[in-house]
Amino acid sequence: MVLVQFVPFASIVQPAFWHRLSELKIDTLQLSDHAVDISASYSVGRSVTDRESGREIDLGCTIAVGAESFDPDSKPHATSIVTKGSLKNFNTVEDFKSADKPALFNAHAQKIWDHILTTKDSSLLTSFFLISFADLKKYKYYYWFAFPAFTAKPAWEIANGWSLASNHFSPDTLAAIHTSLRSRSPILPFFLVHNSQIAPVEDYQSFFAQVPPEHQIIAFIDPSADPANPGWPLRNLLAYLRALYPPSTSTLRVLCWRDLELPPNANWKSRYGILTLPPSDADPTIRPSAVGWEKNSQGKLGPRLADLAPMMDPTRLANQAV
């Protein structure tokens, strides 16, 4: 048995996001440091074949924010999942430094947990938050993402490792899942699979009512392209299922869906594994501890810095600020 490890989300902030934040700060927020609703998007994990070595290079488990993140009506790209979050922009770097980060994090994790228990709705499972300080004069943006994920104690284990989904499902089944997945807009981030049928994860009880456990498959859009590790969203999906349906979820068949485009030559990239949880007597409705602060480029828990001074033309920005 091997512990299941999850690839954490890695944030990509498009420069346009900071541009829009600057506008918002100057025109609307001004001195307010209330949290603002934003959204981020992720899609299936991508990899690219290195033409020189022929190796498959994994492009990471990324989640992106851009200018559209501030627009509540923005239409998601056909193959991305939009997830909600909040942005708290501090007025001074001192406030940013001294902010009570554990409290902010716990509050957000609690919000996700309460939402699971009270509504059985999965839409907040990938909810995130972002704290920032925008040094508008120098075009420097300090920021720190958190993607809260509930830890399982004891941790999930996997018996035979992750293997290609095509070893377990026929090409026709995979194609049928692909078709039904793409026929819904927006795409379901978490779903259930039985034969070639899919259903939202909220339908767990009704959809699996007549299905023997060995045919119950839970699936999610996997932003990781790592063959050995699924992406971050699976963590909260597992926590969600444990919290709501403790009797039937100590063994789960998980499909990490990585094919939003039909793969050429039927090389499906999706992966499959059977996860088990060692028995424990913990009360499943008590909120587990959560982790998920993003590490910076030094691999430490710390804020990141986007320096846009070379990219933003000062004179033009000055004109806008008038």
Next chain:
Amino acid sequence: MQAIQSHLFAVREILAPVLKESKFKEHGRITPEEFVLAGDFLVYKFPVWTWEAGDKSKTRDFLPADKQYLVTRGVPCLRRATSLAYTDADEDAERLLSFADTSGGADDEWVETHAGRKSTLHSLQNPGEIADIPDGDLDVVNGIAGMSLGEGASGGAGGKEREVSEIPDLDDIPDMEEDLEDEDEATAAPKPKPIPAPAATIAETQGGVIDARYASQIEPAKGNLLQVRTYDVMISYDKYYQTPRVWLIGYDEDRNPLAPQHIFQDISADHAHKTVTIEPFIHSTSLQAASVHPCKHASVMKKVIERMNSSVVAEQLAAQQAAGGAKAASGSGKEGKKKWFGGGSKSSSVPKKDKSSAAGTAGAEGEDQIEGMRVDFYLVVFLKFIASIVPTIEVDSTTSF
């Protein structure tokens, strides 16, 4: 100087009339309608591309409000173009792409790219290709950097010599590393960067012609090291040149935005600072992006289209003459398509299903009348041409993924 020039170009573009009549086969130029048509086709066939509306104040009224420009995000770039080696044979191919002799006879290698080339350390030991970056451009950027940093206590004095795009370090807020959470056993550790590089010592890199200012930037690009950058690639319509125009915004392997100067490492040396420059992105009020200047796009596209068109017409004629009817037509269309792209695509060994089905459609429709290459393909072809300018950025989505 460049700033004045780009303002001048911007004004000239505003004043230019909108092209009304289709000229794409005669001149390689397209109308805004054709741009939208070709863009729709690109988005349909290769969904990594999407239309964007851009900044409201920058909307151009000759294009639909929600189809102002095309964008694809997170395009991988595994290596620096500056680490690609050049051989004499490659230089011949490059000259064709340098536009200087587009009137010349040898059309056949129009889309020869650097990408298939073995990258070696050769270019590092002989770094002439990157040494000729004009100082003028740097001064401008340094000036900007100095300006924006001037108010800081430490920034101003060294403004000019200051490394333009220092790696952001967080010394400003040293106490921010916090013990917020325990080591989590279920979090996958970041994978070590793939380093299959033949060992090149830093001394080698720093010596020679490379400016000390660049040492820290070139160093990561040395040898065969994989430094996976990603790019957001935008295609806008340039009204003055009546062609599409490509813009690039880059991110380093830690997903920090790349300073414009670093972007030049991913542009073939023939084009960096010449046809590729840093300009304000026309659909944003503040962003600067690297852009391939479109002044020669039309003539290159014209040549490419001419060649492709003649082979398409031949295919379509053959298809029409074939007695087999629709089935045969689509079949031969498929083959024909492979042929059009065969010479051009970077890694044509993997013909895509998409492409052949597109060709099937074209073949079937071309049955009734000989229309040659349709304008829908314009952007697909255009991307293959752009791929030769940015050899390591996988902009040509028709062959990657």
